[in-house]
Amino acid sequence: MLRSMYSGISGMKVNQTKLDVVGNNIANVGTTAFKGQRTRFQDVLSQNAGRAMAPSLNLGGVNPRQVGLGVQLAGIDTLVTQGMMQPTGRNLDLAVDGEGYFMVARGEKAFGGEITVVNNTIGNSNGRDIMFTRDGSFGTDHEGNLVTADGYRVLGYSVGGSIEGNGNLKYVDADSKTLQADNGLKTLKIPEKINDGGKDVRIISFSIDKTGLIKGVCEGGKITVLGQVAMSSFRNPAGLEKMGGNLYRNSSNSGEPVVKTGIGATNDNSKGYGDMLQGMLEMSNVDLAEQFTDMIVTTRAFQASGKMISSGDEILQDIINLKR
Known part of the structure; x- marks a missing residue:
């Protein structure tokens, strides 16, 4: 299987969580003293395709060759700034x-x-x-x-x-x-x-x-x-x-x-x-303009992750068709 498909799945999962957080913030824009939240992501452990090498007498150094394995949820923070x-x-x-x-x-x-x-x-x-x-x-x-x-x-x-x-x-x-x-x-x-x-x-x-x-x-x-x-x-x-x-x-x-x-x-x-x-x-400290911007970006990121899975599926289909 292609690693890109699993990376796409991880991207869809974390962006779905971020949409949940954004939706909750927007729903509570009128809640007394509500404190909004934000979602942070971090990359998953990368797989080494080649190790780094130090410079030698005849060759210069070589950087590591790594392939990322997707994204994961780093945290959901509560923003404790004061509302109006x-x-x-x-x-x-x-x-x-x-x-x-x-x-x-x-x-x-x-x-x-x-x-x-x-x-x-x-x-x-x-x-x-x-x-x-x-x-x-x-x-x-x-x-x-x-x-x-x-x-x-x-x-x-x-x-x-x-x-x-x-x-x-x-x-x-x-x-x-x-x-x-x-x-x-x-x-x-x-x-x-x-x-x-x-x-x-x-x-x-x-x-x-x-x-x-x-x-x-x-x-x-x-x-x-x-x-x-x-x-x-x-x-x-x-x-x-x-x-x-x-x-x-x-x-x-x-x-x-x-x-x-x-x-x-x-x-x-x-x-x-x-x-x-x-x-x-x-009042709530939720900024609607910021939340709607985050919602647009997160929606596009979710769609892009889904497109990555579709592209991986097309590649797999081409590989299967090689036998015909």
């Missing part, structure tokens, strides 16, 4: 202007600090399934818990004991100069009422500043802290594993998540995560 910001005006929409990721969890509600953070890494999640996302289109359930579209609870810090062990919130003066986040990640809530010195006070409205601090306006005009949205980052964010639903899971090559410290921390590391922008969402 889209204003929504919705107070539960958050966008990250930087490299941070929101932290969400599935499992029993954590109000007592059961999800521990040790040296800026997650110590013990107590069986909770923690994932990461750039999609900040959050909502609330009937208990006031801050959740994603799929019901994952958004994690954050209690500030000054604002979130009590039973999940209730108490008044914490937002104008205090000594605000400090408590240890451990907790489920964030935006309640209807908080406890102010034994008296229930209604929350009229709330806002989220660029540090993730959630401030509620109480009836009477006082401002309280309801918590702080947590973020994390990775040494290699391209190594995160996509889980669907705009969610990611850390892998062996992404590294463990480095959790952003809360307000008032002594070992503050919050400068490398970016700002949270309320009332905005991050």
Whole structure:
């Protein structure tokens, strides 16, 4: 059999994979905070038809004579560049202007600090399934818990004991100069009422500043802290594993998540995560012009690989006809 036919087959396979990736990118051009992917190829091991020879007394050197055996998939990379910001005006929409990721969890509600953070890494999640996302289109359930579209609870810090062990919130003066986040990640809530010195006070409205601090306006005009949205980052964010639903899971090559410290921390590391922008969402980073260009090139490469197989078939047919 001709080696060119098998090279053509390998070319069709990898270009089909690239078309799959391009198609997925185009399909998700409107997906919130979607990160596009690219496909890379590499050549297969070449077969030696002649070895290289060094120069001798009477002859000069000879280069190696090699025949390539086709192409193979080198990798599918996630492009973690930031997408454009889209204003929504919705107070539960958050966008990250930087490299941070929101932290969400599935499992029993954590109000007592059961999800521990040790040296800026997650110590013990107590069986909770923690994932990461750039999609900040959050909502609330009937208990006031801050959740994603799929019901994952958004994690954050209690500030000054604002979130009590039973999940209730108490008044914490937002104008205090000594605000400090408590240890451990907790489920964030935006309640209807908080406890102010034994008296229930209604929350009229709330806002989220660029540090993730959630401030509620109480009836009477006082401002309280309801918590702080947590973020994390990775040494290699391209190594995160996509889980669907705009969610990611850390892998062996992404590294463990480095959790952003809360307000008032002594070992503050919050400068490398970016700002949270309320009332905005991050758009997909897919460039349609680039994707359609890649689609044209990949389609032609697929057709050319198929033509190589057809040409090899014609050569084989001519060889068979020599006996007639």
